[in-house]
Amino acid sequence: MTTILGIETSCDETAAAVVVDGLDIRSNVISTQVELHARYGGVVPEVASRAHLESINAVITRALDEAGVSLGELDAVAACHGPGLAGALLVGVSAGKALALVLDVPYVGVHHLEAHLHAAWLEDPSVEMPMAVLLVSGGHTMIVSMEGTGRYRILGQTVDDAAGEAYDKVARALGLGYPGGPVIDRIAKDGDPRAVAFPRPMLNEGLDFSFSGLKTAVMLEIRRNPDRPAHDIAASFQEAVVETLVYKLEKAADQIGARTLVLGGGVAANSRLRARVAEVAEKSGRRALLPRHDLCTDNGAMIAAAAHFRLISDGPTSLDDGATPGLILPTIG
């Protein structure tokens, strides 16, 4: 039995979790800074870094308490070491390495996206490989073929804005505040998705995405028709995003012969996206793996889970490891 503490501080969530054998979540504590950043309309790196420092030890302690695990029972400590905000990452990495040093256990530096990819596994370890994973968050939009730990192929990704970024910018233009995803998701339920025919950029051009043109089209529409209800714009915008995402996810699954469609990242919390992925999976006789909300957004459980499998395949990370804001996902082929 391997008990791992996972620490995540790459952006605006201070998170820690205890996971046993890479599958059994004993605790998953997330302290969000959303309210701290709301008035700036986005995550402010220095504000985030300061807040991480102030809450990191309390969050770790709560994760251990809720798991009923003592420090001495940990077999390894893992932290997200990139990609993300340098100052923010360094708080989690410093705390993780300090604990590993004190406890004399292995340290594991975990790639943030590799962790998101493992979140689905936490939900169902028996899932069939390869899986077609759609990672959609504030900073990333990509489709990955996952064949196991460390075996990833990026099949397509955004050439400009991430989907979550588009949600946030559209919400700001509509005066809906930050973060935009949850609000748009909510008000779109009362809107007409066919009210405005927004473009579906790059729909027939491979598996890459582009959301900046769509965002601009929404801004133009808001200016041109200021009286159009926000919920109609939100619903129409969301329909364009979701249709594009789901269309390409299915295409990717066809291409690699995947029997499972998986969602990950903050935008995976989107109710319309979840519903549509479930629908198309059902139609094509595939499985849809939709991790629960607190495993989609940034969390420590996914870090601990990925660390478990990395520890088996690669062993501990050297203590001279730091944080790498632009860390690339290691892929095959």
Next chain:
Amino acid sequence: MTTVLGIDTATSHVSIAIAVDGVILGESSLPADRRHAEVLTPALTLLFAEAGLRPKNLDAIGVGIGPGLFTGLRVGVTTAMTMGHALGVPVLPVSTLDILAIPHARDGRVVASVLDARRKEVFCATYRTGVLDHGDPVIERLTDDEVGSAQEFLDRLLQLGERVLVVGGGAGVYAEVFAGHDSIEVAGPEYSIPSGGVLVLRASRDLENGLGQLADSVRPRYLRKSDAELNWNKVGK
């Protein structure tokens, strides 16, 4: 037996030391540039190994809380907080400007401790120094730790009308500002790096004086708000 570890990452260097009952058993200062996290943990492993000690032997941890450049500073403070929290031992916060000034306690002049704060500004503090009748040095703060333009700080030093020794990395960065005044001497570059040994002895003494804090309550001394907060305040919301 009281074992204390010292960590400072507020400057371009990582400075660490370990002391038992006020005797330094090991000490190192390593250039870190922007790689404080990469440098610090292996250096600590080596320090413990060479001293024949383990983290669980620690009774307290002294940490340089800056002021200094934020990202590097947080590496040392987070490490000290987390180690202290996990071990259940107190942390002693020490101003990095103090660490730079203390070696000059016997100097007798006013000592000005200066670190580069970028944007033509410095982090600074001034101290009165001297030797008491029975031979012990004294060093007393004249100011809090502050941030401001190097030129303004110099003007204030000149207004003191006393002889001043300027120490710390900021002295070299702003050498042109501090040069050319009879009452002001700039110490050599060997005095620009905080000493882990100075830190750990100061922390050991603070511990004896009951100044230990709950590890999780220690905070870096930023002295500056983040840019976003400053801009926000300017807009006046």
